[in-house]
Every structure is written in C-alpha cells, then in structure tokens.
Amino acid sequence: MAGSENRIVIVQTTVDDESKAYGLARGAVEARLSAGAHVDARMTAFYWWKGEVQHEREYRISFKTTEDRVEQLRQWVHADHPYEVPQWIVLPTAGASEAYLAWAQAETRGGA
Template identity: 40%
Template sequence: MTVADWLTVLTTTDAPEKAEALARGAVAARVAACAQISGPVVSVYRWKGEIETASEWQVSFKTTGTRYAELETYLRREHDYETPEIIATPVDRGSREYLEWLERETAG
C-alpha cells in the first residue's frame, strides 16, 4: 500500500455553518489547502437498525498524503457526529501549478 501524493477527503455534516467551521478550521490548521462545501444533499443510511434520511452538507478537502493523518485527527476531534464520514480519494493527476500550491499551503 502506498500513500498518494494528493487527496480529496470527503465528510458530511447536518448544517451549513458546521460545514464552514470544519472547512475554515482545516485550512487554518494547514491540514487542508482548501475545502468546498456543497449542499444540501439528501443522505439515506442505516443507523442503529433504522433507515434514516437526512439533509447534509458535503465538505471536500484538498490535502496531501503526508497531511492526511492530521486532517483525519482534526475531523474526528471537531466533528459532532458519533461516526463521521471520512473518505479519502487519491488524486492521480492535476495541473502542476495547483498541486504545487496545494503542497505549499499544507506545508505549514
């Protein structure tokens, strides 16, 4: 298993102000170079034996593979869900300038 150089990390939350707080905090801490908020989206899932439907806001963070663990730690600490969605997808390609900017912004 190898660590990707760059990642998009997704989480969801139940209010736009919570999404913005997570996004701003991650960028301020330099565990993400940027974050986009989309929503509301409708999520359907099974929780504690029941099928639930909820409006949520998605937050997509851009980070490096070396900063992923710190971003995950931040999300686990700051998120108010018992089991927050935290999914990382590798970025295979991107413009050189953008990826260099991403690395600079997360270097601290």
C-alpha cells in the same frame, strides 16, 4: 517515484449543520491541514443507522490536501465532528498539474 507528500487527495465528510460545515472547512484551511475545502450545497443522505434506514439533510465537505497530511486532518476533524461515526472517505486523484501540486504542498506547509 515521488513521495506521498507529492500526491493530492480529496477527503470527504458530512455534517447536518451548515455553520458546522463552514467551520470545519475554514478551520482545516486555517490550520494548514487542507490547501482548500469545498462545502457542497445541502443534499439528502439515506443510510442505515441502529437497524433502520435514516435520512438527513447534510452538507458534504471536500478537503483538498496532500496524502501525508490525511492522518493529522482526520484527527483534527474528528475531534470537533458532531457525529458518533463520521463519514471519512479518502479519494485518490490523478492528473493534477504540477502547479496545482506545488500550490497544495505549499499551503499545507505554511505557505512556503
């Protein structure tokens, strides 16, 4: 069976500032912690916080990375994340092509 470095995962977080979203997305790719990242169009989020239902306009960032890079990515994102409790969701993937897997592995390991 393939090692965890052979599995692609999608990791998501949200922020309420567009430039911060772009910075986190680009920075994670530049740091080779993510092979690629998407910043979704602004959306409205509803959630419980400090005993009340809140709502904010947010941007979701989806990082495409390998399973073995998730912890390093989490530490890097959380070090610069503006929220007290950042959303951090790791989604498994299925059916990724061998070519896409190879690309993600190479780009999270220095383009080798």
